[in-house]
Amino acid sequence: MQMPTPDAAILARRAAIVARLRAVIGAGDVIDDPVEARAYECDALSAYRCPPLAVALPTTTAEVAAVLRVCHEERVPVVPRGAGTSLAGGSMPTADAVVLGLARMNAVLEVDYGDRLIRVQAGRTNLSVSGAVDEAGFFYAPDPSSQLACAIGGNIGMNSGGAHCLKYGVTTNNLLGVTVVLMDGAVVELGGPMGEAPGLDLLGVVCGAEGQLGVVTEAVLRILPKPAGARPVLIGFDSSETAGACVAAIIRAGILPVAIEFMDRPCITATENFAAPGYPDCEALLIVEVEGTPPEIDEQLALIRALAQGFSPVEFRESRSEEESRRIWLGRKSAFGAMGQMGDYMCLDGTIPVSALPQVLGRIAEMSEEAGLLVANVFHAGDGNMHPLILFDANRPGDLERVEALGADILRLCVEVGGCLTGEHGVGVEKRDLMGAQFSDADMEAQMRVKDVFDPHWLLNAAKVFPLHVSASRREARRNAA
Amino acid sequence: MRPETEAELAAIIRGATAPLSPVGGGTRLRPGEGQGARLSTAGLRGITLYEPAAMTLVARAGTPLAEVQAALAAEGQRLAFEPDEAEGSTIGGVIAANASGPRRVKDGAARDSLIGVRFVDGSGAVIANGGRVMKNVTGYDLVKLMAGSRGTLGVLTEVSLKTQPVSPASATLTLAGLAADRSVAAMTAALTGPWDVSGAGRLPSGETVLRLEGLAGSVAIRAESLAARLAVFGPVETTEGDAAFADLRQIGRDMAAAAGPGRAVWRIVCRPSQAAALVAQLPGPTALDWGGALIWAETPAEWVPDLPPGAIAARVHGGPGLSLPPMAPALAALNDGVRGRFDPRGILAGAG
Numbered sequence: 121m122q123m124p125t126p127d128a129a130i131l132a133r134r135a136a137i138v139a140r141l142r143a144v145i146g147a148g149d150v151i152d153d154p155v156e157a158r159a160y161e162c163d164a165l166s167a168y169r170c171p172p173l174a175v176a177l178p179t180t181t182a183e184v185a186a187v188l189r190v191c192h193e194e195r196v197p198v199v200p201r202g203a204g205t206s207l208a209g210g211s212m213p214t215a216d217a218v219v220l221g222l223a224r225m226n227a228v229l230e231v232d233y234g235d236r237l238i239r240v241q242a243g244r245t246n247l248s249v250s251g252a253v254d255e256a257g258f259f260y261a262p263d264p265s266s267q268l269a270c271a272i273g274g275n276i277g278m279n280s281g282g283a284h285c286l287k288y289g290v291t292t293n294n295l296l297g298v299t300v301v302l303m304d305g306a307v308v309e310l311g312g313p314m315g316e317a318p319g320l321d322l323l324g325v326v327c328g329a330e331g332q333l334g335v336v337t338e339a340v341l342r343i344l345p346k347p348a349g350a351r352p353v354l355i356g357f358d359s360s361e362t363a364g365a366c367v368a369a370i371i372r373a374g375i376l377p378v379a380i381e382f383m384d385r386p387c388i389t390a391t392e393n394f395a396a397p398g399y400p401d402c403e404a405l406l407i408v409e410v411e412g413t414p415p416e417i418d419e420q421l422a423l424i425r426a427l428a429q430g431f432s433p434v435e436f437r438e439s440r441s442e443e444e445s446r447r448i449w450l451g452r453k454s455a456f457g458a459m460g461q462m463g464d465y466m467c468l469d470g471t472i473p474v475s476a477l478p479q480v481l482g483r484i485a486e487m488s489e490e491a492g493l494l495v496a497n498v499f500h501a502g503d504g505n506m507h508p509l510i511l512f513d514a515n516r517p518g519d520l521e522r523v524e525a526l527g528a529d530i531l532r533l534c535v536e537v538g539g540c541l542t543g544e545h546g547v548g549v550e551k552r553d554l555m556g557a558q559f560s561d562a563d564m565e566a567q568m569r570v571k572d573v574f575d576p577h578w579l580l581n582a583a584k585v586f587p588l589h590v591s592a593s594r595r596e597a598r599r600n601a602a
Numbered sequence: 603m604r605p606e607t608e609a610e611l612a613a614i615i616r617g618a619t620a621p622l623s624p625v626g627g628g629t630r631l632r633p634g635e636g637q638g639a640r641l642s643t644a645g646l647r648g649i650t651l652y653e654p655a656a657m658t659l660v661a662r663a664g665t666p667l668a669e670v671q672a673a674l675a676a677e678g679q680r681l682a683f684e685p686d687e688a689e690g691s692t693i694g695g696v697i698a699a700n701a702s703g704p705r706r707v708k709d710g711a712a713r714d715s716l717i718g719v720r721f722v723d724g725s726g727a728v729i730a731n732g733g734r735v736m737k738n739v740t741g742y743d744l745v746k747l748m749a750g751s752r753g754t755l756g757v758l759t760e761v762s763l764k765t766q767p768v769s770p771a772s773a774t775l776t777l778a779g780l781a782a783d784r785s786v787a788a789m790t791a792a793l794t795g796p797w798d799v800s801g802a803g804r805l806p807s808g809e810t811v812l813r814l815e816g817l818a819g820s821v822a823i824r825a826e827s828l829a830a831r832l833a834v835f836g837p838v839e840t841t842e843g844d845a846a847f848a849d850l851r852q853i854g855r856d857m858a859a860a861a862g863p864g865r866a867v868w869r870i871v872c873r874p875s876q877a878a879a880l881v882a883q884l885p886g887p888t889a890l891d892w893g894g895a896l897i898w899a900e901t902p903a904e905w906v907p908d909l910p911p912g913a914i915a916a917r918v919h920g921g922p923g924l925s926l927p928p929m930a931p932a933l934a935a936l937n938d939g940v941r942g943r944f945d946p947r948g949i950l951a952g953a954g
C-alpha cells in the first residue's frame with residue numbers, strides 16, 4: 121500500500137508541534153511517546169500500519185477546535201479517529217499526522233423521547249447510545265456488528281450500516297444533525313429538525329466523507345421505539361444460488377423483513393466449529409428476521425414459509441423461544457470471529473443489485489477456484505451488500521498480494537453488474553486505488569471540489585478515498601506553498 | 603431551451619453566458635425562483651431501468667412523476683416518500699426540491715430513497731454519483747447534496763430511486779377537534795410506541811389523523827391497540843385506507859392555491875414539542891405533518907414567524923421568498939463555497 125512520503129519538515133518540527141498542542145489541551149491529553157502512540161498506528165485493517173507524529177485526545181468541542189487551529193497554522197495533517205475499527209484503513213495515520221481521537225468525548229448531552237432524538241458526543245460508542253435509551257423502550261437503529269466498540273463519529277465518517285438497515289436505513293438516514301469542526305477551527309452546526317436545514321444538505325455529504333471534511337464532535341440521532349418483538353427463521357438451501365434467488369423472491373413479494381442475512385458452506389462450517397450454533401448441514405442459509413407482536417410475526421412468517429417452499433429448502437427452522445432465536449443469531453454474530461480462527465482473511469464489502477445475487481455468487485465461486493483461495497460469504501443479503509471473506513495465510517510470502525488481486529477482481533465484478541466497491545466499510549486506503557473502476561475523472565473531481573471548500577489545504581485524512589495520483593496536485597499544493 | 607439529450611444539455615450550459623433557470627414541470631418554483639432563461643428538462647424523458655425485484659427504478663430527470671408512479675403501481679410498488687404533485691411535475695423536480703410527504707416520519711425524505719444521480723454542473727461537466735444499489739458508501743455522497751439543491755449546483759439528468767412495495771392494507775385513525783397541543787401529544791404518543799405509524803398529521807379541519815400500513819392482520823391488531831392508547835385524547839374513529847393522507851400530502855399546495863391576494867404560505871420545520879406554541883402564534887389556518895415537525899401556515903403576506911431555537915421556516919408562496927433564520931456565517935461560507943465550485947460562472951444563479 122503506497123502512502124505519500126511523510127513531510128520531513130513536519131517531522132523535524134515534531135517537538136515544537138507537540139508543545140503547542142500541550143499548551144492548548146493539557147499535557148495529559150497529548151501522546152507523543154512512541155510506545156504509547158503505537159496503539160494508534162492502525163485500525164482493523166491491521167495489515168497496514170504507521171505510527172503517527174502524535175495523538176491528541178481532546179475532551180470538548182472547544183479543545184478539538186484548538187487542536188485543529190494549531191495543526192492548521194502548522195500545516196500538519198490530521199487523522200480523525202473514533203474507535204479505530206475501520207476495515208478500510210480510514211483511521212490509519214501517516215507519520216507526519218496528528219491523530220485526533222474522540223474517545224474521551226462520550227457524554228450523552230440530551231435525550232428527548234417525545235421528539236425521538238438523542239444528542240451525544242461523537243466519541244460515544246454505538247451500542248451505548250442504544251444503552252442510554254433502552255430502559256425507556258427506545259433504540260438507535262444502525263447496528264454495525266462492531267457496535268460494542270465503534271464510535272458514533274466513526275459511524276458518521278463511514279456512513280455505517282448494520283444487520284437491521286434493510287428496514288431502518290443506515291447512519292445517514294438516522295442522523296439529524298452534527299456539530300463539526302473544520303480544519304481551520306471553525307465550529308459549524310449542520311442539519312436541523314428532521315435533518316433539514318436551509319441551503320444545501322451538507323449534513324448528507326459530511327456523513328460518509330471518511331473524516332475528510334471536518335471533525336464531528338456532537339451528533340443528534342433519531343431514536344425509535346422498540347418493536348413489540350422480533351423473531352428470526354433460519355432457512356437452509358442446497359446451493360448458494362438458490363438462497364440468492366429466494367432473497368430476491370422475498371423482496372419482490374413485498375414482505376419487508378428487518379434483516380435477511382446470508383451464510384454459505386465455508387462460513388457455516390467455520391461457525392459450527394467455533395460456536396456450535398447447531399446449524400443444518402447445507403450449502404447456504406438465510407436468517408430472516410421479522411418484527412411485531414406474536415400474531416403479526418406469525419402472519420409474516422407464514423408468507424415467508426410459503427415463498428421459501430418454492431425453493432425446496434433443506435430446512436425451515438422457526439424460532440419458538442428466546443433461546444432458539446439466540447442460537448439462530450449466534451452463528452451469524454460469531455461468523456467473523458470464527459473466520460478469524462481459521463487464519464487471516466480479507467473482508468470485502470461490495471454491493472450488487474439483489475437481482476444479481478445468484479449470478480455473482482456463482483461467479484465468485486469460480487473466481488475463488490481459479491485463484492486457489494477459499495472465499496466464504498456472509499452478508500446482508502436483503503440489500504445486496506456482500507461480504508466475501510478471502511482466507512489466506514499472511515505469513516506466506518505472496519499470499520497478501522494474491523488475495524488483494526482476487527479482492528480487486530471481485531469488487532470490479534460488483535461494479536460491472538451495476539453495484540459498487542463498498543456498501544458500508546468505506547474506501548479508506550484499501551479501495552482508494554480502485555475508485556477509477558467506478559468513477560470517471562469528472563466524478564472524482566466533483567467530490568474533491570467539496571473537500572476544497574471544507575479543507576482548502578487538504579490536511580484532513582487527505583491520502584485516503586481518492587487514488588493518490590488523482591489527489592496529488594491538491595495534496596502537494598500545500599507542501600509547495602509551505 | 604429544451605435539450606433532448608444530456609450531451610445537448612451540457613453543451614447549452616457550456617455555451618451559456620447569462621443565468622439559466624433549470625425547470626422540470628415548473629410546479630415547485632418558489633417566490634423569486636425561475637428568473638433566468640428557462641432550461642427545461644422535459645426532453646430528457648423515460649424510465650431507463652426498473653427492476654422490481656431489486657426495488658430500484660432509474661429515470662431521466664424530465665420523466666413525469668405520473669409516469670413513474672404508473673410504472674411502479676403496475677408492479678405493486680411506490681415511492682416511499684410520497685411527494686406532493688401537480689399536473690406536469692417531473693421526477694427531477696421532486697428530487698431537486700426533496701419533496702417529501704407524510705411517510706417521512708417512518709421511511710424518510712426523498713433524499714433517503716435517492717440512491718444515484720447524474721447531473722450537469724454549472725461548468726457543463728457531466729457528473730455521476732451513487733448508483734443503483736441501496737447500500738453504497740463509495741466516495742462522497744453527492745446524491746444527498748443534489749437532493750433539495752433546487753438546481754443551484756447542476757441540472758439533474760437522471761435519478762435512481764429505491765422503491766417500496768405497496769402495503770397490502772392500511773388504516774387511518776382519526777381524532778376530531780383536538781387543539782394543537784393535544785393533537786401533537788396524541789401524535790407523539792402514537793409515534794413513541796410500537797405501532798410503526800407511517801403518517802401523523804392534523805388537517806386544517808382540526809382532525810388529527812394517524813396511518814398504519816402493512817399486512818392486513820397486523821394493521822388490524824395495531825389499529826386496535828393504538829386506538830386503545832389514544833382513547834385518553836378523545837373518541838377515535840378507525841377507517842380502512844388512507845384517503846386523509848392523500849389530502850395531507852397536498853396540503854401546502856392546496857393552501858397556496860386557496861391563499862388570496864395579500865396572503866402568504868409558510869413551511870416551518872421544528873421539533874414536535876415546539877409545534878403547539880408555534881401554531882398558537884400563527885394568524886391563520888394551519889396544518890401539521892410529520893407528527894408536528896412540519897407546519898404549513900397561511901398568513902398575511904408581511905407576517906414573519908418568531909421561531910424557537912433550531913426551527914427553520916420558508917415563505918413558499920406569496921410575498922418575496924424568505925428563509926429563516928439567516929445562516930450562521932461559517933455555514934453560509936460553506937454553502938457559497940460549494941455553489942461556487944459547482945457553478946463557478948454563476949450560470950445557475952437563476953435557480954433557487
Ligand SMILES: Cc1cc2nc3c(=O)[nH]c(=O)nc-3n(C[C@H](O)[C@H](O)[C@H](O)COP(=O)(O)OP(=O)(O)OC[C@H]3O[C@@H](n4cnc5c(N)ncnc54)[C@H](O)[C@@H]3O)c2cc1C
Pocket residue numbers: 163164199200201202203204205206207209210211222242243263264265266269270271272273274275276277278279280281282283330331332334335336337456544545546581
Ligand atoms: C468485527 C468488525 C465488524 C464490523 N461490522 C461492521 C458492520 O456491520 N457495518 C459497518 O458498517 N461497519 C462494520 N465494521 C467497520 C467499522 O466498525 C465501522 O466503519 C465503524 O463505523 C468505524 O467506527 P470507529 O469509531 O471505529 O471509526 P474509526 O475506525 O476510528 O474511523 C472511521 C473513519 O471515520 C473517521 N472518523 C472517526 N471519527 C470521526 C469524527 N469524530 N469526525 C469525523 N470523522 C471521523 C476516520 O477518520 C475514519 O476515516 C466492522 C468492523 C469490525 C472490526
